[in-house]
Amino acid sequence: MKELKVLIVGQGIAGSSLAFCLLEKGANVTLIDDGFKSSSSLVAAGMWNPLSFKKLTTGWRSSEFVKAAYEFYGKTEQLLGLSFFHTKPLYRIFADQHQANEWDEKSDRMDIREFVRSNFTQKLNHVKAPFGFGVVDVAGWCDIPLYLKTARKYFQEKNILIENRIKFEDIEVDSERAFYRAEEYDYMVFATGWKNNENPFFKHIEIHPNKGQVLQIKLKNAHIEPMLNYGNFLLPMGDDTYKVGATYEFNDPNPLPTEETKQKTLEKLKAVVESEIEVIEHLAGYRPTIPSRKPIVTAHPEFKKLYIFNGFGSKGVLYVPLHAMQLSDALSQ
Numbered sequence: 312m313k314e315l316k317v318l319i320v321g322q323g324i325a326g327s328s329l330a331f332c333l334l335e336k337g338a339n340v341t342l343i344d345d346g347f348k349s350s351s352s353l354v355a356a357g358m359w360n361p362l363s364f365k366k367l368t369t370g371w372r373s374s375e376f377v378k379a380a381y382e383f384y385g386k387t388e389q390l391l392g393l394s395f396f397h398t399k400p401l402y403r404i405f406a407d408q409h410q411a412n413e414w415d416e417k418s419d420r421m422d423i424r425e426f427v428r429s430n431f432t433q434k435l436n437h438v439k440a441p442f443g444f445g446v447v448d449v450a451g452w453c454d455i456p457l458y459l460k461t462a463r464k465y466f467q468e469k470n471i472l473i474e475n476r477i478k479f480e481d482i483e484v485d486s487e488r489a490f491y492r493a494e495e496y497d498y499m500v501f502a503t504g505w506k507n508n509e510n511p512f513f514k515h516i517e518i519h520p521n522k523g524q525v526l527q528i529k530l531k532n533a534h535i536e537p538m539l540n541y542g543n544f545l546l547p548m549g550d551d552t553y554k555v556g557a558t559y560e561f562n563d564p565n566p567l568p569t570e571e572t573k574q575k576t577l578e579k580l581k582a583v584v585e586s587e588i589e590v591i592e593h594l595a596g597y598r599p600t601i602p603s604r605k606p607i608v609t610a611h612p613e614f615k616k617l618y619i620f621n622g623f624g625s626k627g628v629l630y631v632p633l634h635a636m637q638l639s640d641a642l643s644q
């Protein structure tokens with residue numbers, strides 16, 4: 312059987328994960344990435360949680376995404392010889408008694424029961440939660456920078472990574488065939504995140520850049536073990552270090568972190584955590600978002616060899632593995 316040859320543009324969590332799925336199937340994969348220049352993945356806290364707290368429901372296809380995430384990241388951790396996908400309980404701090412009552416009522420519902428713990432009364436040192444917590448046991452975080460930097464080394468060693476910005480004028484296509492610098496590929500997949508509007512083949516698909524800011528901080532001797540959600544999140548990363556965030560700032564063309572957001576984030580944190588705070592790092596990035604809040608994985612309407620793999624929004628860690636598995640299956644047929 313002829314070897315499948317695929318060019319992937321973008322080595323974020325989307326492009327990297329798709330590459331691993333295709334390599335596992337024996338495909339000949341080439342990646343192109345500009346050195347994470349516009350990377351959303353390297354800014355992300357990487358938290359994953361199958362619930363939506365607004366209405367206290369399971370998110371879209373949660374069980375399937377969680378199952379695929381364990382399967383894919385588990386395999387990839389083995390291949391790369393490191394651990395980057397973690398399970399960690401998430402404590403939702405109730406803002407008032409109404410939220411606490413709602414949790415009690417809904418947490419026994421069939422769809423949610425597999426993810427949450429009911430009847431939870433324990434207190435957490437250094438955390439102010441007068442109305443208590445709801446606990447999501449099936450949740451966690453992915454150390455995306457560690458995953459992607461290790462994956463990059465792996466791709467470099469295999470000599471399948473071109474470290475450069477793609478020039479779209481180097482691509483020649485018609486309805487049947489696709490060439491990059493005169494080399495023919497069975498498929499080209501664009502996983503370029505929020506920079507999609509620069510891609511002449513897929514700019515008809517609007518990916519909205521949704522800015523977010525994250526702080527890395529130290530909390531002196533707080534030793535908070537679980538992840539916290541209080542509108543914002545607190546993610547313990549070990550060694551008294553935590554990530555805090557993240558904001559949602561639509562239509563902000565300024566790519567840099569701002570002092571105003573930093574102060575607001577710290578104020579919100581001080582309302583729930585009692586500890587001395589030291590800010591170590593402040594990052595900003597853009598989530599690649601589609602109004603439907605669903606990823607976009609589809610072929611070009613005319614040039615059938617071109618695909619887009621994008622729109623993972625604020626849920627890249629959960630959404631990418633299943634979509635990568637399914638796209639690699641489809642391309643291999």
Ligand SMILES: Cc1cc2nc3c(=O)[nH]c(=O)nc-3n(C[C@H](O)[C@H](O)[C@H](O)COP(=O)(O)OP(=O)(O)OC[C@H]3O[C@@H](n4cnc5c(N)ncnc54)[C@H](O)[C@@H]3O)c2cc1C
Pocket residue numbers: 320321322323324325326343344345346347348349350351352353354355356357358359475476477502503504505506522523524525556557558595596597598599620621622623624625626627628629
């Ligand atoms: C502040 C913040 C917090 C977040 N927190 C979470 C979270 O807790 N959990 C979660 O699941 N998700 C979170 N996200 C969302 C997550 O980051 C995204 O869903 C995910 O990273 C998207 O990955 P991607 O591979 O599609 O895009 P990217 O990570 O942006 O990757 C695209 C890659 O393509 C490269 N590229 C672009 N154009 C070209 C070109 N022309 N030529 C070559 N290379 C190119 C870019 O430099 C980049 O390396 C957060 C995002 C932000 C900004």
